Amino acid sequence: MWRVARAILLSVVLVSTAACGAGAGGEPGGLRIGAIPDQDPQQLQRMYGVVSDYLHDRLGVQVEYVPVRDYAAAVAQFERGDLDLVFFGGLTGVQARKRVPGAAPVAQRDVDAQFxxxxxxxxxxxxxxxxxxxxxxxxxxxxxxxxxxxxxxxxxxxxxxxxxxxxxxxxxxxxxxxxxxxxxxxxxxxxxxxxxxxxxxxxxxxxxxxxxxxxxxxxxxxxTPTYHDYHWLARPDLDQRLGQGFTDLARDALLSCDGSDDREKQVLDLFAAGGFVAAAAEDYAQIEAVAGQLGLLR
Amino acid sequence: MTLTAKALDERVGCLPPSAVPNEPPRRAGGGTNRRRWWLLACVAAVVASALPVVLDDHPVIRVDGLRQLVEFFAAAVAPRVDGGFLALVGASAMTTLAYAVLGTAVSLVIGVVGGVLTSQVWWRADAPARRTRDVVGWSLARVALVVPRGIHEVIWGLGLLIVLGRSPVVAVLAIGIPFGAVTAKVFSELLDEADRAPHDALLAAGARRSSAVLYGLVPSALGDLLSYAFYRLECAIRSATILGLVGTGGLGTELLDSFRALVYHEMWTLLYALILLSALADGWSSLVRTRLSGSRSRRRGSVDGRDPVVAGSVLLAAALVVASVWWVRLDPSVLWSDRSARQASMLAGQVWPLVMVDGGLAELLRLAGVTLAMSVLAMAIAFAVAAVLAVPAAALPQLDRVTASRARRLPVLLAARLTMIVLRAVPPPVWALLALFAFYPGILPGAVALGIYTAGVLGRLMTEVVDNLEGRPLRALSALGASRRQLVWYGVLPAAAPRFAAYSLYRWEVTVRETVVVGVVGAGGLGVLLHHQLNSFHFAQAATIVLTIVLLTLGVDFVSAAVRRSIR
Known part of the structure; x- marks a missing residue:
């Protein structure tokens, strides 16, 4: 019995150390994008696979799509620094900005102003x-x-x-x-x-x-009458991590996606949009006020 | 009391056996009287909980929702079986199994360390010449384990997700910590009841306290701990699944995806995988536990490491641990990363000081009342369903000679056992949505969902109770020519009823915690508010609610221990 127990302990320790060694590579150097799980995850995977490729070509960095299963988890991971650029819903975006001071709305879809x-x-x-x-x-x-x-x-x-x-x-x-x-x-x-x-x-x-x-x-x-909903939100340390002016580059990359080639058409199709437009914090003032009133902001 | 007799009580498993309902029944008149009062109190509690449901101005069952129920169950015959999806299901099942195995492994480590540290023998808190320091140390160690036990795995998962981010470590710890706290309690009781002679001899020979416990006591309790660990593996699979619902990966996460979009035929494929996984774990653990208790009753003392089934299972379990680490790419370095430390201090800063929920203490108590009522109704349903299933599910090995009738009964036995596996393999949130199709929103669908899920868990324990009943009275009845029905009514039920009740009372505590996962039913209660507060990042209020649930759990545990003492 004791021999078996010792063998177990030894192998567990060995494998764990091996796993630590493999995982200690430090911060990844790429852009991690995410989205709230507002639709079928397979559809999300398709959407963000295409967007990742598009952003990779335009920005010249590794782009990884990180699937998230829960609205609050998307906010928490953005706050923790595990996600750099997230397509948030109106409320989650406002919550994320409240929790990550300096996070900036980068862009929204043309349809997002009329939700x-x-x-x-x-x-x-x-x-x-x-x-x-x-x-x-x-x-x-x-x-x-x-x-x-x-x-x-x-x-x-x-x-x-x-x-x-x-x-x-x-x-x-x-x-x-x-x-x-x-x-x-x-x-x-x-x-x-x-x-x-x-x-x-x-x-x-x-x-x-x-x-x-x-x-x-x-x-x-x-x-209901229309309101602003989804928007892309970037972490404030994006420039620091991926180079001066990276946030602006990312914004330009999104805004210039106008369907002028096949892949851009594909991106817009998947997002059910005619294009991306600039987004400002003021667009979400109403949502922020309502969320504050309902006690959904901390 | 011997370790073997104790083994049965550990099988309560997902809950701490804080009292041992295994002592000879007391025959004093006072006991019977008190028992009557408790029975009356139980009935009163169930009636009081059901009152708001009955008093509502609409009928209890909604006939027009039955169509959706039929739609769901009709999809059972046509699960999604294309290759791509099956591959996904297979991989998810491996992930769920890996989390369960690793969670159980972590819980064993915590359990052994915590068990030693919370045992009376370690602190010598029961020694005649005990010192105040030791009694205080023992009490503090016990209290330290109450909180992790009182918090549901899902809440652990959500908290760890905030601190550690998306990492398999989250799922492993979310299972390992609360399970470890329960295991520690069980192990400490095993240590305290183990034969002290080797320990005392070592101490007398001048060994240090740690060596004396390690070499004198731990080996003799290990066999029971092993038995318990195998029992917990099946519980861990269910916990890993429910954790998947917060997005840690595995079958639960895939189930959540199909559940959100209500793609029933995908849900069924995943449920079949869950049922299969549970059944395999259940079968394996029963096999190992039967062998362990068999080898122990033959030769008193430590585990017989030479039993090929036990030795092989231990090796297989070890291999599974290693394979699981590789499969989920477990990287514990996240535990000491700067980012995790920053998140942990942020979370701690926002949890403390606690903030009272909006509406004050009165509102908190009202919500606690709703949660309590839901749990009481759930237990009433669980008790009834489980008792009805346990009798046909029992093999009754006590009646060795009536083999012919047992073969005839085999289909019934298997059907009853399969039903119980299905009941507990389907996660409570799925039962909750189904219950909403059949009942009006409120505490009833929540209670039904938790009740039938719990019936699956309880039924398994009750089946073991029946199979472990004292054989002589049953054989005597059978020899007198009693029919099977008479045997059940006059032999089995009277003997098993007190233990059925004891197990149900144990499980009540767990059900109180589990009310947090059936928020969809529109019953309000602490669970719904907890979700709101977590989703709006109001951690100080969320912590108040978690603390309330812990206190409620303790209260329930206290009451149930009192009732259990009186029905013994």
Whole structure:
């Protein structure tokens, strides 16, 4: 028994030391990009594979896409310095800037200035479609679910518009749900578990297009006004790590992606955008205010 | 009490056996009376927890949601089996297994060191001439292990992820630390109950305290520790899966991806892989544990290292540890990197001082009440389901002669065991979404999700209880011509019921912690608020909630120990 135990200990120690030796290479010299897990990870892998190649060619550095499985984890890893350039959602981007002073919005998609959320309802709930924000008050007394609790389109902005219509979370039947994803919200409303739910307009439109939405079980009742959502955020130490002016180079690389060759077309297709435009911190002032109000910023 | 008798109680496994429900029953009238009161209290607690559900103005079950349930289970017959996906599932299964193996290995190291340091014999806290210093040291060491045990693996995972970043070390430690704390408790109890003669002899011969414990006590407790480690491996696989849901990789992470997009046929492939992995781990651990307890009852004392199954398993486990280090590319250097140190001090600075949740103490207590009610309902469901499954799942080896009827019963036995494996292989968050299809949002779907998951765990323990029952009364009943049904009602259930109850009470504590992973059900409670606070980086409030859960767990442990004492 003791001989076996000794052999185990020895081999564990040996392998661990070997692993340490291999891992002690120090900081990688490349650019690590990331994204919040707002869609199918295989799709994300495709998107960011193409973007990595594009940025590698334009910037002349190694570019690695690091997949992240959780919204808050994306912020935490950006803060820790494990991610240099991240395509954040509106709320996560504001949270990341708050936690990493000096982090700068680099660019956003042309479509990011016109984001919307869609409130959907189970027909049995008897909610008729409406167009005014104030009419969100009609949702009082129904059961309601958000998506992921740090989603801009699935939680933050919907709660802001509800608030503007004078609806507080206590006005719903029971406690509001946090389904965890846009698709789960859709399914829970379809099943009737919650009478009303809210999700990103772009996901909703995609599911309608794909024919995955059965109009007898779920329908759109309200579309919010537009707001700013996603944006690329760079760490403040990017220049220090990868060379003076690197952040500007990265910005230029993104902004000049206008679909003028096949790969740029591919990038824009995958991002469902016509191009990237400059982003400024002010664009997200509204989100910041709402997030602060809801206690989502520390 | 002997080590062998103790072995059964360690199998409680995922929870610390803080009291030993294995002493001869007391026959005093006071005991019976107290038992009645406790039974009444249990019923009252379940009724009080169920009250808000029953009083709601809608029916309990939602018929129109059943379509979604059917849709989910229909996908079971058509899992995704294309080559590329299967390769991904295979690789993820290896990752999950690697985390489980490494987590168990770390927990053993922590368990042995912590076990020695928290044993009474090390501090000589039970010696007649004990010194205050030793009693204080022993008490402090015990308290130091309470906190890591009271925090769910997922919370460990989230915290370590912030400090260590994306590294396999996160998953290994998130399993290893809480499991290690539990193992330490079990090991310290084993040490304290081990035969002291060699230890005392070494001390008398002038050996130092450490040598005396190391050479005089540890070897005799190692066999039981090994048995326990194999039991925990299966628990670790489930923990590694749930950890995957926070993004550490492996089957849980893949399951999360398919779960977010609700791609049922992919989920089923992953669930089958999980079920297979659990079943293999379960089979292996039962085999090793049967051999270990067999060899121990033949020759008292340390493990028989020459048993080929045990020796082979230990070697295989060692090989698995080495292979796992290689497979996940475990690089512990992240533990002492500057970046981790910076993150750790940042986190510590933001956790302390603790901040009371919005709404104050009243709100905190309300949420704790919701969590408690959910756990009580969950345990009631788990107890009922597990008890119903355990009786057909038991092989009843006590009745050696009725082999013909056992062969006939084999399909039933296997079906019952498979059902329990499925119940515990599906992670609670998946059960939670399914429960939401069938029930209205609130504590009921959460309780159902946790209840049927826990039933899978409890059922396994209860099956072992039935299989380890004293054989003579059963054989006597059988010889008198009792039918199988009469045997169950008059022989098995009365003898097994107190231990069924004891195990359920043990597991209650774990269920309280597990309420944090079923946030989707819209029941509120501490878990949902904890997620909100973590997602908004309000670590000071999050820590308050974690502390509340630890205290709640301690309270539950205290109550359950009291009840267990009275039903013995």
């Amino acid at each position: 919307r959320s869609v409130f959907v309802a189970n027909p049995a709930a008897g909610v008729e479609p409406f167009t005014e924000v104030g009419d969100l008050a009609r949702l009082k007394g129904h059961s309601f679910t958000f998506g992921s609790d740090t989603s801009t389109s699935g939680r933050l902005m919907p709660q802001y518009f509800l608030d503007r219509a004078g609806v507080s979370l206590d006005d719903f039947t029971g406690e509001p749900g946090y389904s965890g994803s846009h698709d789960a919200t859709l399914k829970l409303v379809e099943s009737g578990a919650y009478q009303v739910g809210v999700l990103s307009a772009s996901v909703w439109e995609k599911r309608v297009q794909e024919g995955k939405v059965d109009p007898t079980t779920v329908r759109e009742v309200f579309r």
